Amino acid sequence: MPTPDSAPAQAQVDQAIDWLVKLRFDSPSPHTEQQFQHWLASHPHNPLAWQRVSHLGDELAGLPKALSRRTLDASQRQRISRRDHLKLLAVLAVGGSLGWAAREPLGIPQLLADSSTATGERRRWQGSDGSRIQLNTASAIDLSYSVEQRRLQLVRGEVSLDSNPNDNRPFRIDTRVGQLATLDGHLLLRDNDQGLLLAVRRGDVTLFPSSASPRRVLPGETLQVWASGSFQAVTLHSDPWGWTDGVLSVQQMPLGEFIAELARYRPGLLRCAPEVADLKVSGTYQLADTAQILQLLTRSLPVRVDYRTRFWVSIGAA
Template sequence: MHEHAPAQAQVDQAIDWLVKLRFDRPTPRTEQQFQHWLASHPHNPLAWQRVSQLGDELAGLPKDLSRRTLDGSQRQRSSRRDHLKLLALLAVSGSLGWAMREPMGLPQLLADSSTATGERRQWQASDGSHIQLNTASAIDLHYSAGQRQLELVRGEVSLDSNPNDTRPFHIDTRVGPLTTLNGQVLLRENSQGLLLAVRRGAVTLFPTSPSPRQVHSGETVQVGANGSIHAVTLHSDPWGWTDGVLSVQQMPLAEFAAELARYRPGLLRCAPEVANLKVSGTYQLGDTRQILQLLTRSLPVRIDYRTRYWVSIGAA
């Protein structure tokens, strides 16, 4: 686990405090005990920061239902995934506001490491591997004496595994398991399943199946939800974001807008009459507004801002 991430036990404790403080009637003694818990470990405030947002997301539900949802799940000691599915189901069915907000998602909220929209993070894990998270992404990490394990909870991750660590690196994704020994790999969830790019080493797809498939250095493949695998040619460099750039060649403007929208909160629309215009260049992801402005210099388009979070690309 990342050294700055709270342990699952601390997240569970924070959920318990959320029940006591948000959905019960806390006494002065309860509040004093809560402050003592916050100060008792440096990771407790981070666990509380993550979990306290659940109270905001569940605010649209009847108070007693919200409290019993959290408290009941805690008493039953259900698995974290079952717990999160229950919370998400109740929130979606009880409050339309959940579906209308930016899709942060409960699993991402409680993951070991996560990023918000437009945020990117990189660090060196305890085994010496280098990990980078792209925008709106989340992973869980688990190390044991015999193996290393990464779960892609959401979004996109780049893993440069330490080749001096001989433990296999198992990777769990929504399309199935992968494994590598010393690979430098990139994994991105998309509407078709999973995009996998290998820069060094090799990755074995579905290692426990009767017919595992190896992907080698230099290959980029699309893995479908049904297990299909095929090579892909992209209009962009899939590794570009690891250097803080969006690098594209002859990408249709509609596709470019969809890619750029991943790094901006709110809505970014592209009008049909300009959707097929081609975009080429390398753009710094640190300033998406500047990227939009640069488009007006190279293409016959205009940028309309209804609000900061509602932007349209149309014909000039």
């Protein structure tokens, strides 16, 4: 039996994409709709997989149906792959009124990325160059290697890169606020509402902001980089590297901020009432069990946890 905090498998996401194509761009029969409801109920993770991809269909609902059906009818005859399905959705978005800018809110770049994680999932692996890479929850990257250089693009979320210094090709990193370059760096990048959080643990790392002069970032430094190109050294209430060891480690973090951080690792809705948002949280918490983290909060703070459903949770005053 899967736990409430575990994420749907890739096969379930693939099935959800197939259902999206059938239901959004075809004329489903009552039997098809009945089969869809049966699929939703057949596994606890299927609704999560459907939630992850169904918004694509909602955003594309305004496209000319005749165009989408003709294209998809042809694609179904050819039994196209999951990645081709998603490319097709991207093409339809570009061809319709949504335009190319719609790809980001639709989530298409993340779904098309070389490597991605679902909510609550973390992955680590070794690249073909020997570099060690870790992806945090709900994140996506693209990787590209050539004779001249290695390249990583942060599409969404958070990544840790421990570059192999024995490979003499420079490692270029693309983000929405600029580029970085390193050869032997161990660095962490997190896309956030303000722009980009950058932390360096080891090596020589140079930041090339989109509209500012290059800046060498030293080991031990943590910078907030804004879209304007400006940046500032910051001190955080949490260890930005904690998730790479599977923990959320905080010191005197306001509860509202802590809950917002924890919500990144849980599917569904997690809210904190304003009257308890300023309470302070300290400690190291295992991210593998977010439900246990919520329970621990009730032991150390005057708060209660209310479950409307397992995916709709509120923290309020005890």
